[in-house]
Amino acid sequence: MGEIDCRNFETKAVHGESGFESRTGAISYPIYQSSTFRHEGLNKGTGYDYSRTGNPTRDEVEKTVAALENGRACLAYSSGMAAISSVLTIFKGGDHIIVSDDLYGGTYRIFEEIYEHYGIEVTYTDTTSTENIEKELRENTKAIYLETPTNPLMKITDIREVSKLAKEHNTLLIVDNTFMTPYYQKPLELGADIVLHSGTKYLCGHNDALAGFVILNDERLIEKLRFIQNSVGAVLAPFDSWLILRGIKTLHIRLDRQQENAIKIANFLKKHKKITKVLYPGLEEHVGHDILKSEASGFGAMISFYVDSKETVEKVLESVKVIIFAESLGGVESLITYPYTQTHADIPDDIRKRLGVTDKLLRFSVGIENVDDLIKDLDKALQA
Structure with missing residues (x-):
């Protein structure tokens, strides 16, 4: 053909x-x-x-x-x-x-x-x-x-x-x-x-x-x-x-759903008392939002966020049920990762801290699950 x-x-x-x-x-x-x-x-x-x-x-x-x-x-x-x-x-x-x-x-x-x-x-x-x-x-x-x-x-x-x-x-x-x-x-x-x-x-x-x-x-x-x-x-x-x-074959369908979920989750996290900062390019206040908007047709489905303590990090990673604590990203399943000891462990500690890759940072690859289930899972884990 x-x-x-x-x-x-x-x-x-x-x-x-x-x-x-x-x-x-x-x-x-x-x-x-x-x-x-x-x-x-x-x-x-x-x-x-x-x-x-x-x-x-x-x-x-x-x-x-x-x-x-x-x-x-x-x-x-x-x-x-x-x-x-x-x-x-x-x-x-x-x-x-x-x-x-x-x-x-x-x-x-x-x-x-x-x-x-x-x-x-x-x-x-x-x-x-x-x-x-x-x-x-x-x-x-x-x-x-x-x-x-x-x-x-x-x-x-x-x-x-x-x-x-x-x-x-x-x-x-x-x-x-x-x-x-x-x-x-x-x-x-x-x-x-x-x-x-x-x-x-x-x-x-x-x-x-x-x-x-x-x-x-x-x-x-x-x-x-x-x-x-x-x-x-x-x-x-x-x-x-x-x-x-x-x-x-399903890339566009998956990404549209993942981005839709990510926007809702980012806005939920912004308002949570245990979250100190949310990094998501789809938020208007995100530095570089307008640049990405001018060069891309979407903002993706990756979110990073800082929690109030290392204890909260541990509770979240141990308590999530729908969201999976695992490395990698981009799949249909939602995955949460701890860059400090996982994906960025090979970067020297002083460089990580200078950049902001701290022991209070979590990275979240948003999947295609029902967004209410994902938010409920996060909320319960943060309250654990």
Whole structure:
């Protein structure tokens, strides 16, 4: 059938790149669970040789995610961290990267404990201020790496403004779009060069697969990253590719419900006597609310909030019943996480405290459950 002739996100998400498998007409794109492919003779192939290099199911999910981000190409990896690592391999010793100071602990770990050993220099700064970024630019600065909203403090960076600065200095702009997904935010259209996703999260949506994606437009970078992807081999397996394809079909429906729930929960938390501060970009008073509103079509479903004491943290995590105390985010189930000892444990304590990742902070990934049940569960846990 070829590419679906439509521009609307929802239809692209439901039908994927192909709409159906052309050979059999299968509506659910087949899982090509094969490591190798037969040749009819010398120089007579099907376009597939070995699944590390290319697999039909992985090709379908790559083309689908590229279409959703309005990118020229997408590369699929075995995890979000594998995707980030692949991108970082395009840099060499002596290169300098400016990075959001508030970011996922695993990303901080890979910068500090892996790529530092290869001589890549990293400066962390508050990227919500373009002036801060400009101050950190050097002759050897090769990239600016953003999370927006950041994890877990929900800080918002103006992608358009940073992209202008990056282009002026011939610097790549890399944006982790995991929290927002291409349904709400398209960084390539805002000027980014490379977009990253932990596909494990919202793209999958069911907490049953690990995946990572890199989306980009520049042919030179595409060729370089494809070579790295094939050479290193941390590729997305056929079955996981199929799980992500299945999850993407309902991405827009899930996110709309999750965001609707998140807005109600954020407003409930604002009024609770044991909550000292709520961080949710959908609240008008949230710093960066207007920037995100101008660059995205939604605010997402991630909430972070501070409670009045560490004792309250412990009571909440031990008392929630509907909400699950677990790491990760973006699934249909609501998950609550303690960044201080979980997702951000690898960040030094002094940096965590300076940023505000304290022992009173909780991160909440809002699911698709009935919002009244979620609020009731939170209220009971806070009163425990």
